[in-house]
């Protein structure tokens with residue numbers, strides 16, 4: 001199949017979160033299956049500065065409103081997958097992808113409306129009439145709409161997939177502030193109080209919609225888990241499915257991870273002790289091998305469960321534990337974490353940083369990894385933790401529920417600790433269960449670590465499911 005993968009960020013090129021991990025691993029897995037996959041993304045400043053690109057078109061243009069948007073198409077290769085970058089410096093040569101670090105750019109709606117249409121122009125310029133256009137999240141959710149409006153016949157046989165990596169981000173903007181969309185009068189009928197919700201448009205127009213885990217797909221169809229899009233998801237109920245993300249085991253492998261000071265395998269975990277020591281030394285925690293080290297790496301946002309963690313942080317730190325949190329994001333969360341870290345210098349470190357090096361070392365060096373998420377479409381870090389024998393402590397939500405097996409629930413298959421109720425005390429109880437297990441049952445803990453390390457969620461398996469989804473799309477007759 002010919003697949004055009006349209007996405008805002010791609011690991012190794014530009015990344016703010018898990019979307020980028022998927023946008024690298026899935027196209028590579030599909031390519032390995034024999035599909036002709038091409039990625040289209042914006043050319044951000046960071047990519048232009050760090051990579052050598054070939055210009056294949058230097059004066060593509062789209063006329064919209066009373067403006068001509070002239071852009072270049074530049075290309076590079078990501079492990080044999082061609083990546084086409086839309087070069088429109090006015091919109092993409094900026095220090096951040098979506099924000100200046102504090103505030104979202106005021107023209108994000110305009111930037112990504114333009115990009116969603118430009119992706120189709122890329123397909124035409126490279127003469128690639130895809131079977132499937134695969135869009136991802138709100139940034140590219142308008143592409144299925146633009147495809148439907150296209151009268152050139154180029155996309156006549158093309159079907160679209162919209163993958164929802166995070167339904168909380170919907171791209172909801174005043175339509176009158178999006179110059180690029182002014183010619184699209186039809187969109188006014190989809191706006192509410194003058195606001196256009198990009199994700200809703202994608203849900204309405206994509207041939208098929210999928211969530212990044214089966215359980216999240218199920219949650220999106222409930223009033224509580226739908227991110228206020230209950231009616232929109234219900235209207236497409238027949239076309240919504242869930243496909244679990246994979247874990248890129250070439251990138252996340254404790255047997256050869258170049259970020260680690262020592263390597264280890266399920267048969268010999270000695271290297272993990274060295275990783276713990278190095279991590280403790282690097283962040284300034286006392287180098288104690290017999291104290292459980294808990295870790296967390298994530299975007300600092302409510303989604304990741306800080307509403308459950310912050311109220312019990314002092315309680316948790318009364319125990320004989322160490323805690324390390326690494327992340328960037330919401331200043332109110334970073335301020336609160338920094339204040340706690342100052343009060344407990346021997347037990348808790350907070351690093352306000354975005355660093356793959358520390359993320360990898362933390363996955364290897366910790367004993368437990370925390371993901372008490374409010375919601376979690378799939379979650380990748382719990383899979384990375386499993387691969388590194390770092391037992392995840394998670395809430396039973398979204399993809400976390402699909403990937404972590406609780407000790408109490410199924411002791412013989414357990415790979416971590418899971419709590420159900422969305423409150424702090426349930427989380428604290430779960431943490432205490434894990435700590436007790438660490439101190440009281442070291443041999444069983446070791447067995448659980450080994451089982452976790454052998455768990456597999458491969459991209460090959462996810463890519464097979466995507467192939468089936470694409471095939472289902474192709475048999476779909478548009479109304």
Ligand SMILES: Nc1ncnc2c1ncn2[C@@H]1O[C@H](COP(=O)(O)OP(=O)(O)O[C@H]2O[C@H](CO)[C@@H](O)[C@H](O)[C@H]2O)[C@@H](O)[C@H]1O
Nearest residue numbers: 017018019165298299327353354355359377378379380381
């Ligand atoms: N400070 C930091 N330093 C270094 N690396 C950092 C970092 N903060 C985050 N990362 C990295 O970013 C990625 C985060 O992936 P997740 O899937 O856990 O969450 P995210 O919410 O971004 O993704 C959304 O999309 C993905 C992909 O579909 C879904 O799994 C998920 O549930 C959904 O919320 C991981 O690779 C992690 O290591």
